[in-house]
Amino acid sequence: MEEIAALAKRRGFIFQSSEIYGGINGFWDYGPLGAILKRNVKQAWWRETVELRDDVVGFDAAIVMHPLTWKASGHVDAFHDQLVDCKVCKHRFRFDHLKDASKCPDCGSKDSFTEPRNFSLMMKTFVGPMEDTSAETYLRPETAQGIFVNFKNIYQTTRRRPPFGVAQIGKSFRNEITPGNFTFRVREFEQAELEFFVPDDGKDMDAFREWVDRRKAWYSNYGIRSERLRFYELTDSERPHYARAGVDVEYAFPWGWGELESIAHRGTYDLEAHMKVSGKDLQFFDEASKTHYTPLLIESSAGMDRTALTFLIDAYERETSVDPNGKETERTVLRFHPSIAPVQVAVFSLARNKPELVERARRIEAGLRPGFRTQYDEGNIGQLYRRQDEIGTPFCVTVDYETLADGSVTVRSRDSMLQDRISAETLEAHLRDRL
Ligand code: GAP
Numbered sequence: 024m025e026e027i028a029a030l031a032k033r034r035g036f037i038f039q040s041s042e043i044y045g046g047i048n049g050f051w052d053y054g055p056l057g058a059i060l061k062r063n064v065k066q067a068w069w070r071e072t073v074e075l076r077d078d079v080v081g082f083d084a085a086i087v088m089h090p091l092t093w094k095a096s097g098h099v100d101a102f103h104d105q106l107v108d109c110k111v112c113k114h115r116f117r118f119d120h121l122k123d124a125s126k127c128p129d130c131g132s133k134d135s136f137t138e139p140r141n142f143s144l145m146m147k148t149f150v151g152p153m154e155d156t157s158a159e160t161y162l163r164p165e166t167a168q169g170i171f172v173n174f175k176n177i178y179q180t181t182r183r184r185p186p187f188g189v190a191q192i193g194k195s196f197r198n199e200i201t202p203g204n205f206t207f208r209v210r211e212f213e214q215a216e217l218e219f220f221v222p223d224d225g226k227d228m229d230a231f232r233e234w235v236d237r238r239k240a241w242y243s244n245y246g247i248r249s250e251r252l253r254f255y256e257l258t259d260s261e262r263p264h265y266a267r268a269g270v271d272v273e274y275a276f277p278w279g280w281g282e283l284e285s286i287a288h289r290g291t292y293d294l295e296a297h298m299k300v301s302g303k304d305l306q307f308f309d310e311a312s313k314t315h316y317t318p319l320l321i322e323s324s325a326g327m328d329r330t331a332l333t334f335l336i337d338a339y340e341r342e343t344s345v346d347p348n349g350k351e352t353e354r355t356v357l358r359f360h361p362s363i364a365p366v367q368v369a370v371f372s373l374a375r376n377k378p379e380l381v382e383r384a385r386r387i388e389a390g391l392r393p394g395f396r397t398q399y400d401e402g403n404i405g406q407l408y409r410r411q412d413e414i415g416t417p418f419c420v421t422v423d424y425e426t427l428a429d430g431s432v433t434v435r436s437r438d439s440m441l442q443d444r445i446s447a448e449t450l451e452a453h454l455r456d457r458l
Pocket residue numbers: 164165166167197199206207208209210212214216282283284285324325326327328329
């Protein structure tokens with residue numbers, strides 16, 4: 024994990040937030056490559072959850088909502104973790120994270136913990152010029168509630184009837200007691216949430232299973248290793264009382280299994296909670312049968328920062344190979360799926376002091392830019408390959424003296440390290456085919 028975090032910093036994927044002031048715990052910034060990586064992960068989710076389906080619409084709610092939202096959802100009363108302090112070393116722990124509740128994992132003291140206390144995970148903020156309680160609200164701890172309170176607006180304006188879904192990607196905030204494991208547990212993060220509303224017609228569990236299968240297929244389509252992924256079925260006692268089924272998607276992180284996503288059958292709980300507190304009708308009115316009913320809800324909620332981190336970890340490899348001269352070399356490579364890789368094709372000029380080569384390589388790179396995520400570079404070819412391997416670029420194209428003579432370029436594959444000589448004329452089609 025340390026190696027991956029070091030690479031993430033060195034190559035501009037992820038930086039500590041406000042680093043020059045010593046950082047702030049639980050917050051991270053995405054550098055130029057990290058910003059593209061996370062955007063690609065979100066786009067892959069959006070593409071398959073919204074754009075390629077005819078039964079899901081997109082949504083984008085405000086982060087700050089009316090404070091009663093959080094009363095109705097149960098967050099104000101129940102969204103907390105239990106914390107304990109060690110009276111000897113003064114360190115603070117999440118009670119449910121302790122392996123041994125009688126021994127401090129940091130200083131080893133016995134029976135040194137305070138009684139567990141509830142700690143709200145809600146991040147408070149004030150709206151308007153008065154910092155009194157009437158102006159007090161929260162930064163949302165999940166994006167889902169924006170969809171629930173808008174359920175009627177959405178189905179009426181889009182003329183949808185259950186089964187249909189509403190999808191949203193956006194920031195959420197939780198005042199985690201112990202942020203850690205790089206970007207795994209943070210205080211500001213992005214969620215991609217799908218709320219799929221179904222009628223109570225006996226087929227709701229089929230809809231739940233179908234979404235579990237779709238999410239399985241999504242991770243596999245984008246190359247996450249299946250042996251590092253598990254779909255954990257929650258038992259009755261592990262689920263909230265209103266949930267009829269639940270599956271946690273977990274990945275084998277370097278520190279152990281960690282949750283990437285939760286998929287839940289939440290019954291009518293959320294819509295009913297808002298109807299009760301707001302006094303407004305959020306039921307679905309079925310024109311055909313002239314009946315009102317509260318649809319059941321299937322939710323898939325994935326953390327985009329955790330998923331981006333998963334792609335980074337899953338793609339990471341260090342390998343030793345033997346070059347044609349019999350010399351052993353080591354390289355670090357990120358084997359990203361082409362849709363996830365921040366750069367898809369790098370184009371090099373073999374020499375930086377030969378204007379004809381530079382000009383030709385730049386022209387080829389500019390020609391590829393509308394169709395691929397590209398990067399131009401020049402200099403020592405071995406170093407250029409190493410750099411691109413480290414950021415996960417699937418293909419490198421090199422322009423050399425032969426290019427000037429016969430119009431051919433070298434295409435080198437990140438994964439096989441094999442090189443093909445092909446005509447620059449057919450380069451775009453060649454790359455499209457291989458990517
Ligand atoms: N609306 C349901 C919901 O929010 P959740 O299991 O609390 O469910 C869903 O959160 C996902 O959001 C998690 O599986 C995780 O990927 C992400 N997530 C939650 N808390 C997080 C945190 N502190 N840091 C990073 N990601 C987090």
